[in-house]
Amino acid sequence: MNYLVPVGGRQTEELDSRLVRFLKPKDASQLIHRIQHAARDSGKVVEFIGPHGGEGTSTIAREFAILMTQRSNRPILLLDLDIPINGHRDWFAENTNLISTSIKVVIPHGRLMFHRVGTSPLVISELVLDHRGINPLNDLIVGRQTLDQLRDVFSLIIADAPPLKESFEGVAFSAHADATVMVIEAERTRAPVAQDLSERLKDMGAQLVGFVFNKRRYYVPDFLYREL
Numbered sequence: 001m002n003y004l005v006p007v008g009g010r011q012t013e014e015l016d017s018r019l020v021r022f023l024k025p026k027d028a029s030q031l032i033h034r035i036q037h038a039a040r041d042s043g044k045v046v047e048f049i050g051p052h053g054g055e056g057t058s059t060i061a062r063e064f065a066i067l068m069t070q071r072s073n074r075p076i077l078l079l080d081l082d083i084p085i086n087g088h089r090d091w092f093a094e095n096t097n098l099i100s101t102s103i104k105v106v107i108p109h110g111r112l113m114f115h116r117v118g119t120s121p122l123v124i125s126e127l128v129l130d131h132r133g134i135n136p137l138n139d140l141i142v143g144r145q146t147l148d149q150l151r152d153v154f155s156l157i158i159a160d161a162p163p164l165k166e167s168f169e170g171v172a173f174s175a176h177a178d179a180t181v182m183v184i185e186a187e188r189t190r191a192p193v194a195q196d197l198s199e200r201l202k203d204m205g206a207q208l209v210g211f212v213f214n215k216r217r218y219y220v221p222d223f224l225y226r227e228l
Contacts, residue, residue: 023063034209043151047177051197052165057183061160069122074155078124082162086126174206182211
């Protein structure tokens, strides 16, 4: 069974581009180009993951989702796998006031909620667990074929994965994604830490398509960078 009715029709309420503050247009364009060459024409799953918390992975995943909704009116899912934080719903509720009525699906150990952002094509997932300490990510997304069902509904699934330092689940999930993007905080994350995550992803067979260096500091004015 499908969990959601596809979000069809024309987009009647755009998400404000000012919501995108950290993902640089050049980085976004490069990611889009690389992801377009992933295996699937529809139902693609793109995973964003970082070595540890605080890299800005959730922010980059969210901003990428916003940018993609501005390019298409086909349904897009922001799949929040960073359990139990589930911060995307609260962020959109606070910054857009566009969160609409939820669809609830009962799962083992909890409920999987879906929230549409206004009348845009964007839908946000939220996993609500009945008990702390339970992380049914593998059973939910892979073992119960949930991911394949979601592929049938959404043209693009953007997965915000938990960092490696907190859980191996995000790395394990990469084996089921069509493309994986590493998010690294510039000038903070040490090279061996980033290399370790990269090697673990490749060991899982992940299709690593690129890196986003978040929170970069420019010591030369932007206009000079454009001239270099």
